[in-house]
Amino acid sequence: MEQQQPEKKHKRRVRYKGTHPRRFEEKYKELNPEKYGDTIQKVISKGSTPAGMHISICVKEILEFFDIQPGQKGLDATLGYGGHTRKMLEKLQGKGHIYALDVDPIESVKTEKRLHDAGFGEDILTIKHINFANIDQVAEEVGPFDFILADLGVSSMQIDNPERGFSYKFEGPLDLRLNPEKGISAAERLEDITKAEFEGMLIENADEPYAKQIAKETVATMKRGKKIKTTTDLKDVIERALNFLPEKERKEAVKKSCQRTFQALRIDVNSEFEVLEELLEKLPDALAPGGKVAILTFHSGEDRLVKHAFKYGKKVGIYSDVAKDVIRPSKEECAQNGRAKSTKMRWAIKVK
Ligand SMILES: C[S@@+](CC[C@H](N)C(=O)[O-])C[C@H]1O[C@@H](n2cnc3c(N)ncnc32)[C@H](O)[C@@H]1O
Numbered sequence: 001m002e003q004q005q006p007e008k009k010h011k012r013r014v015r016y017k018g019t020h021p022r023r024f025e026e027k028y029k030e031l032n033p034e035k036y037g038d039t040i041q042k043v044i045s046k047g048s049t050p051a052g053m054h055i056s057i058c059v060k061e062i063l064e065f066f067d068i069q070p071g072q073k074g075l076d077a078t079l080g081y082g083g084h085t086r087k088m089l090e091k092l093q094g095k096g097h098i099y100a101l102d103v104d105p106i107e108s109v110k111t112e113k114r115l116h117d118a119g120f121g122e123d124i125l126t127i128k129h130i131n132f133a134n135i136d137q138v139a140e141e142v143g144p145f146d147f148i149l150a151d152l153g154v155s156s157m158q159i160d161n162p163e164r165g166f167s168y169k170f171e172g173p174l175d176l177r178l179n180p181e182k183g184i185s186a187a188e189r190l191e192d193i194t195k196a197e198f199e200g201m202l203i204e205n206a207d208e209p210y211a212k213q214i215a216k217e218t219v220a221t222m223k224r225g226k227k228i229k230t231t232t233d234l235k236d237v238i239e240r241a242l243n244f245l246p247e248k249e250r251k252e253a254v255k256k257s258c259q260r261t262f263q264a265l266r267i268d269v270n271s272e273f274e275v276l277e278e279l280l281e282k283l284p285d286a287l288a289p290g291g292k293v294a295i296l297t298f299h300s301g302e303d304r305l306v307k308h309a310f311k312y313g314k315k316v317g318i319y320s321d322v323a324k325d326v327i328r329p330s331k332e333e334c335a336q337n338g339r340a341k342s343t344k345m346r347w348a349i350k351v352k
Contacts (some may be wrong), residue, residue, distance in 0.1 A: 056083030139286035205264035217241035
C-alpha cells in the first residue's frame with residue numbers, strides 16, 4: 001500500500017496587483033528608491049518622478065553659481081528630499097558644513113536618515129526642523145553663510161502622498177500643511193470662510209479666473225450643511241462651480257482651477273508669502289560678506305517678491321550683483337522633469 005503523503009498546506013496565491021499599482025502605498029519599489037535603482041531610472045526616463053522621491057531642479061545652474069569651495073559654510077533653507085543638499089555636500093569634499101532646514105517633520109526625518117546613511121554625518125551636516133522665516137536665529141547661532149539656497153514650495157513626496165491632501169488627483173483629507181502638527185488644515189480653514197475672503201484668496205494667491213464662482217459654490221455647499229473635508233469634496237465643488245462652461249472646455253478648466261485652488265489654499269494655510277517676505281528681509285544679515293543666495297520659485301507671486309527684494313537690495317548697496325533676468329531650467333531638464341517647467345531661479349551676491 002502506498003504510504004499516504006502528508007497533506008500539503010495550500011498556499012494562497014499572492015494576488016497580482018498589475019503593472020500599474022494605483023494606490024500610493026502599493027508603489028513599493030518606487031517608495032524604496034535606494035533599493036530599486038533600475039525601476040527608478042525607468043520612471044525618470046519617462047519624464048515622471050518616482051513616488052517617494054523628488055528630482056532636484058536647476059542643480060547645474062545652482063552649483064555653477066555657488067562655486068562651492070571646501071571649508072565653506074552653507075545653508076539649504078528647504079531640505080526636502082535632500083537632492084540639492086547632497087550635491088552641495090559633495091562639493092565640500094569633507095571640509096566645511098551645511099545646515100539644512102525644513103518644517104516638514106515627516107519627510108525631513110527620512111531625508112536625514114538617507115543622507116546620514118550615505119555618509120554625511122553630523123560632522124558635516126546639521127538638519128534643523130525650523131521655518132526659514134527664522135533664518136536670523138539660525139545665522140546668529142551658526143552663521144554667517146557663504147551660500148544660501150531656498151527651493152520654495154512643496155516636494156514631490158508631499159504632493160504624491162494622499163494623506164497630506166496636497167493634490168486633487170488623490171482622495172485624502174484636505175490638509176495641505178507642510179507641518180501637519182501645527183496650525184489648521186485647509187478643511188478647517190474653509191469651515192468659517194466668507195465668500196469675499198475666499199474669492200480674494202483665490203485671486204491673490206493663484207490668479208484664479210473663476211474665483212467668484214468657486215467661492216460662491218464653496219460657501220453655498222457649506223450652508224447646505226455639507227462639509228468640505230476631503231480633496232475630492234473640494235474637487236466636486238469646483239466641478240459644480242464650473243458647470244456653466246461649455247462641455248468641451250469644462251474638463252481642462254476644472255483641472256486648472258483645481259490646481260490653482262489647491263495652490264491658493266496651500267499658500268494660505270502655510271502663510272507662504274509672509275514667511276518668504278521674512279526670509280528675504282533677514283537674508284542679508286545671514287550672509288557672509290561676498291556670500292551668495294539662490295532662490296527657486298514656482299509661481300508669479302513668489303517670483304515677484306524675490307525680484308523686488310533683490311532689486312531693492314542692489315539699489316541700496318546690500319547686494320553687489322543680482323541676476324539681471326530670471327534663469328529657467330533647460331528644455332532637456334523640463335522634458336525629464338515636468339515639475340521644472342514653472343521654475344524660475346534668481347540669485348544675489350552680498351557686498352564684500
Ligand atoms: C521643493 S522642496 C525642496 C526640494 C529639495 N531642494 C531637494 O532637492 O530635494 C521644498 C521643501 O521646503 C520645505 N519648506 C517649504 N516652506 C518652508 C519654510 N518656510 N521653512 C522651512 N522649510 C520649508 C517643504 O516642506 C519642502 O520639503
